[in-house]
Amino acid sequence: MDFLIQLVTDPLGFWSSHTLLISQIAINSILASSMFVVLYSGQLSLAAPGFMAIGAYTAVLMDIYLHTPLALNIATGTVLAGIVGIVVGLPVLRLRGVFLAIATIGFIEALSLGVILNLPITGEGLGLKNANADPLGGINLVLVSLVVIVFLLWRLTKGRLGYAWTAIRQDELAALSQGIDVPRYKLIAFVLSAVLAGYAGGLESHLNFFVDPNEYGVPRTVQVLTFAVLGGSGNVVGPVVGALFITTLPYVFQQAGDYIGIVSGVILIAVIIFRPQGIVGRGGFAFVRPRWWPTARASAPSTG
Amino acid sequence: MLLRLDNVQRHFGGVRAVDGVTLEVEKGAIQGLIGPNGAGKTTLVNVVTGYVPFQSGSAWLETDRISGLSAHRIAGLGIARTFQNIRLFKDLSAVENVVVGMHSRRPDDTLAQLGTLPVFRRDQRARLNEAHRLMEAAGLDPGEVAHRPAGTLPYGDQRRLEIARALALQPRLLILDEPAAGMNPSEKQGIRELIERLNQEGLTILLIDHDMQLVMGVCTRVAVLNFGRKIADGTPEEVSTDATVIKAYLGTGSEREVSSAPGATGVEEVADVVKAAGRTRSAAEPATAILDVRDLSVSYGAVNAVRGASLRVAAGEVVALIGANGAGKTTILSALSGLIRPSSGTAVFDGIDLTSAKASTIVRHGLVHVPEGREILGRQTVLENLELATWARRDQTAAAAAITAVMKRFPILGERRNLRAGTLSGGEAQMLAIARGLLARPRLLLLDEPSLGLAPQMVDEVFGAIEEIHRDGTTILLVEQNALRALAIANRAYVLETGQILLSGSGDDLLHNPAVRRAYLGG
DSSP states (O other): OHHHHHHHHOHHHHHHHTHHHHHHHHHHHHHHHHHHHHHHTTOOOOOHHHHHHHHHHHHHHHHHHTOOOHHHHHHHHHHHHHHHHHHHHHHHTTOOHHHHHHHHHHHHHHHIIIIITTOGGGGGGSOEEOTTOOTTTTHHHHHHHHHHHHHHHHHHHHSHHHHHHHHHHHOHHHHHHTTOOHHHHHHHHHHHHHHHHHHHHHHHHHHOSEEOGGGGSHHHHHHHHHHHHHHOSSSTHHHHHHHHHHHHHHHHTGGGGGGHHHHHHHHHHHHHHHOTTOSSBTTBTTTTSOTTSOOSSOOOOOOO | OOEEEEEEEEEETTEEEEEEEEEEEOTTOEEEEEOSTTSSHHHHHHHHTTSSOOOEEEEEETTEEOTTOOHHHHHHHTEEEOOTTOOOOTTSBHHHHHHHHTGGGSOOOHHHHHHOHHHHHHHHHHHHHHHHHHHHHTTOOHHHHTTSBGGGSOHHHHHHHHHHHHHTTOOSEEEEESTTTTOOHHHHHHHHHHHHHHHHTTOEEEEEOSOHHHHHHHOSEEEEEETTEEEEEEOHHHHHTOHHHHHHHHOOSOTTTOOOOTTOOSHHHHHHHHHHHTOOOOOSOOSSOSEEEEEEEEEETTEEEEEEEEEEEOTTOEEEEEOSTTSSHHHHHHHHTTSSOOSEEEEEETTEETTTSOHHHHHHTTEEEEOTTOOOOTTSBHHHHHHHHTTTOSOHHHHHHHHHHHHHHSHHHHHTTTSBGGGSOHHHHHHHHHHHHHHTOOSEEEEEOTTTTOOHHHHHHHHHHHHHHHHTTOEEEEEESOHHHHHHHOSEEEEEETTEEEEEEEHHHHHTOHHHHHHHHOO
């Protein structure tokens, strides 16, 4: 509770004492947005940590061996994640539902066993030292990135692309009958998701003096999926709220100590039972809006 | 010529779903496509719209070759379709459903809308206005339904919304797959008027429906499929008097006994067979009934599938329940066996109330349902399927004897006892389903469409088996779309139309009743 009290009574002090936490929330939020894009197009892809690892390792390795500037390092990692996204996406996107989930977990495992844990250049599983990391200085870049990404995704979901994704998510066969090139739009979503994850990985590596291979495995993917499910994946804000919620939970319930796992588990179950569409439903913040708030559309009487 | 199909083929394994169909649809026409269940109509539509790949043959939309293209390309070229079992984007609002339909003719605005919000707003307003117009054209009130999630709309409105969404493609050809299925007569009239209005505005329509009154009334030409082949093509008058068509629809009494003389209607021939069998039949409802159903109504959400049906079955009878697709036959059987609950009415079987008893209790009392589509366990062997049916019995020696007995009755099952049930042919699978039903020791056996999708020879065998079971003392309530065949073995029959009992009487009387033919052919 001290955490929330400080946030209200002393925002500036909160900002300076929790800089790293705020950055981490923002990075998790970008990851959650990456998950949002695939879920919004109806694909249960769990590949995000893999692309994140590509972004992180590429950026740090470039810094170590080529001494190139930070912006170029992160950009290269992001682009590389996108390219790998195309290569992985083309075959894998023929799969649906839980089969796609398993295939993408396979991708994470293959990347982890084949590259991260095995090659001398990636430290053979011991991780990489990142001497030029800047844990506190990155916060502005991270926050601006998050705002821009959420804005762009919000715009995208409102346009032709967003309609196509929604149609595919709701019913692939019906989407085909409306002239929507389903494989193409699925691939676009998958690659965009890979790019966002790669970017988040690059940013995260810049905040840590050590790139830890254990960060990019299946537990991370489960965490990111939880952000999206808890926040709700029908609206771009949902996964961000989910990331904020879950990342701050241990701080809000500091007194819970080692029992934090139980507390967050109970909260998760409660949300899923009482609000299965997520904290933020499809209608944005309709749920937190008071009853008397003017709504844009006249509510039709429900006779169904 | 707008659409031209040339020798289109599509086989699934050994099943010739579409077997060399050649069809031409003229611009501005309303072309009907009819045929009994399993004739290949929907498969043909799926091939033409790219959902199922072409096997051989070709298809052209005016000068565009569409065979071999993917479904979204074909939609983009201007073939819009609706689906037999409505496929709306259920969680999207009605108006959003229609906006999705504009996808293929909407310029890619992805980059534009990231920056130029006002332009996007203006375009979006234009799209919404157009969507409202299309909904009005399909007979919906946009003010009422536009912002409701599509899945919450009444059934008839969902059908109309699917048409509005299809119109958003600005199609050259609109394919309607059973648009009037499950509708009551006044809703059907509305659909009919809608189809006529769209056609007057210049749209070419390919209409598939089981409602003959609708098809014969609205179409300029009608093609008939049976077993994947086109058996007739012409004006509604030509088609509805065509001997092959009548035979395909009403079924034949028996391939062995009925000559297929040209010009024969089929009805008289079967009547002769029935007379030859020389059974006495009473048209009156029995005074004492083992099954007594009164004013039974069943609804699925907004659809009233059965409306106030009453029927009685006496011990030892074979009673047939006939009627066109969607008439409510299967729904009645499901309500009797406790799989779905009626909304009103009573149904009593041997003293137990079927409207409230558990499905397992109903089976224990001897009312056994052999469902449409058989529902056998494909990965288990024939013997295992039969053994599962006796699983609940205490006396396993008696159970083994019962299994031996049904294998004797159906020798083909004895021969195939160790084969996986999934490898059986349709007729053999039907035998297995009936055998499994018999092992539940029925006093009343409900048979749902036992001849569905079977070749004529197999139909003979299945009906032979049904007659034998009846001779051994089991009462049977039979639902069948092969009406003549069912009437030939039934003591009495009920004709069902859009959820209501239209007629009842002895098999003989109904065979000669013009209303029966109308219920099937709409003539």
